[in-house]
Amino acid sequence: MVYQYNELSMPFALLDDTFAVKDVGSEPFAGSAVRVLRCTDHAGNTLDVFVSEVTYRIVKTLGSFSVEGATTSLSTEFGDFRFFEGVLVPFRIVNYAGGNRISETIIDDYLFNARLNDAMFDPHAHNQNRSRD
Secondary structure (H helix, E strand, C coil): HHHHHHHHHHHHHHHHCEEEEEEEEEEEEECCCEEEEECCCCHHHHHHEEEECCCCEEEEEEEEEEECCCEEEEEEEEEEEEEEECCEEEEEEEEEEEEEEEEEEEEECCCCCCCHHHHHHHHHHHHHHHCCC
């Protein structure tokens, strides 16, 4: 969960000094050069952020961690960037666990600041709707 939180909060964390950032250097990724930034939170957890040296887009994140003495990694690759309502967002997201591809998400459409009905968060309403199915 720490990896997912750090990945999601990373843009703001880079602004408010939540992370100590170290430039690890340049390396190839998907046919072009990326700059690797190692972001370490106050608890010592690291998240490597791979930034395209051409577009300056974050194209990959990689977090490594230990569980019961075994070290593994979670990573995410971002692609097919397009503007939606003036914001550049990825329309393709691929997730890996321990180097194994576990999911690919293709996004057709984004909704920013969509109005939500409070009933969506009412567990009783949800159960009542399910029992009718």
